[in-house]
Amino acid sequence: MTMHPRERHNQLSRRDFLVRAAGAAAALSGGGAMLAGCSSSTTAPASTTKKGELLGPGGLPLARPDKRVTLPLWEDPIASGLQPETGGTFTVFNYPAYLYKKLLKDFGKKYKVDVQYTSFDNISSGVQRLASGAVTPDVMEMTPDMLDLAVAGKLIKPLNLDYIPNLKKNVWPELVSPFYDVGSHYTVPYTCYATGIAWRTDKVKQDIAGMTQPWDIFWESQAYKGKVALLSEPRETIAMALLRKGHLNINTEDPKLINQAVADLKELNAICNIKVDDVQYQTIPEGTSWLHQAWSGDMIA
Known part of the structure; x- marks a missing residue:
């Protein structure tokens, strides 16, 4: 912009x-x-x-x-x-x-x-x-x-x-000329990335990459309470909850699916005292987070 x-x-x-x-x-x-x-x-x-x-x-x-x-x-x-x-x-x-x-x-x-x-x-x-x-x-x-x-x-x-x-x-x-701004009236692309999971292998014991549904790790993170975080972006967190349940259309407008995603995310308060931030590139290396939803470019850098 x-x-x-x-x-x-x-x-x-x-x-x-x-x-x-x-x-x-x-x-x-x-x-x-x-x-x-x-x-x-x-x-x-x-x-x-x-x-x-x-x-x-x-x-x-x-x-x-x-x-x-x-x-x-x-x-x-x-x-x-x-x-x-x-x-x-x-x-x-x-x-x-x-x-x-x-x-x-x-x-x-x-x-x-x-x-x-x-x-x-x-x-x-x-x-x-x-x-x-x-x-x-x-x-x-x-x-x-x-x-x-x-x-x-x-x-x-x-x-x-x-x-x-x-x-x-x-x-x-x-x-x-992207679908959200045909003709590029207001925007040019800045970067592309994937959203995934970052974790400390010296702290997190599960084989996340080998899990049938890796997103489940957040709902199985009781042992890492206080050290687990999600991105502070609604499109990312809700999309993650949808994908976890097998809903691949993360642009869904179905209120039942969205409400269920929100309910699932709220469970994380009790499970792991979930935190939210967009500085996983700092908190993972520092050790203040052990498990974090993350953008690929941040972790590669």
Whole structure:
């Protein structure tokens, strides 16, 4: 996601809406809030377009791999042919430690700007901070499930792809115009990864890789109480609970399946005093976590 340095956003007419919407999404289905205090039901009335298409929390059509969405342009992108600004501060808003410091330093040197790296705990809190005006980044990581909120609230600006020629040259064709942002109006792909399990072989005795259903390890982790954690991202935790039960469609809209996934996750409080965070790359090596849901890139790095 990007904003040209010349066009940082000012006060936003829908900022309050975004703060409330992002907060509601986190309270309803966020990893920490869900495990600590969700009700037994997540059923909510579904909004639809005149054509019967489901709408996301921002009021825009809900993107799915089989339901491609072209996001509306709320303003024109910047003009082509502009020279990069120099002498200012270029702010990157992302998860902690997600960009190589040397890369940031080299970028600043090449374009004669001071690069500032500001981090957020998870994507929901990141959007909340963006909406509140607490941070005004030039580029930000964004996930497809939060994208409609950011566009509906005018928190991010449309891209001029003339400045991003490598998008078509180097990126997989299916991501040049992805289902969640047809035409790449607002986004370019940042990374790809797999979600799995990280564990300390000196602490966890089970052969997780040899288990019929490796996700079961979290529900069999009584011996590691206080040392077990999940990612603090709702799409990851709910997807894990669905996959554990054999439900491969992690985009399901079936409230019974979603409610059962939430109920299963809540069991982990009593089983292992489950924790939630997105810093498994620190807690596993440090030994403050022995078993952690994890993103592949973090553990490889």
